[in-house]
Amino acid sequence: MADHNELGKLGEKLAVEFLRKDGYTILETNWTFQKAEIDIIAQKENILAIVEVKTRSSLDFGLPQDFVKPKKIQLLVKAVNEYVVSKDLDIEVRFDIIAVHKEGKSFVIEHLIDAFYHF
Numbered sequence: 001m002a003d004h005n006e007l008g009k010l011g012e013k014l015a016v017e018f019l020r021k022d023g024y025t026i027l028e029t030n031w032t033f034q035k036a037e038i039d040i041i042a043q044k045e046n047i048l049a050i051v052e053v054k055t056r057s058s059l060d061f062g063l064p065q066d067f068v069k070p071k072k073i074q075l076l077v078k079a080v081n082e083y084v085v086s087k088d089l090d091i092e093v094r095f096d097i098i099a100v101h102k103e104g105k106s107f108v109i110e111h112l113i114d115a116f117y118h119f
Helices: 003-021 070-086
Strands: 025-033 036-044 047-056 092-103 106-112
Touching (some): 003 025, 003 092, 003 106, 025 070, 036 070, 070 092
Parallel strands (some): 047 092
Antiparallel strands (some): 025 036, 036 047, 092 106
């Protein structure tokens, strides 16, 4: 597996641990619908958090969250609609980004709540 894939998987693992420690229940990881993949679907109280994880080895080329493009957001919205309908959920949905980047030998995790598109 390419290094960036390994880094991405590590970032997702760190994000899951981070969310669990913050009181979230992880419902799904890498949930797919058509061309969309949701990295993490988590729940805390009556909020369904749709979490896009962005991991970078450095900030040299910009912040990890800057790499979530409108097309990706569109796909996520479509996938979330399918998820909510298929599970017959009546819940508030929120889109978050967890940005992970390497700093020295450790990783910095930033949870951006309500990062884009709210419905």
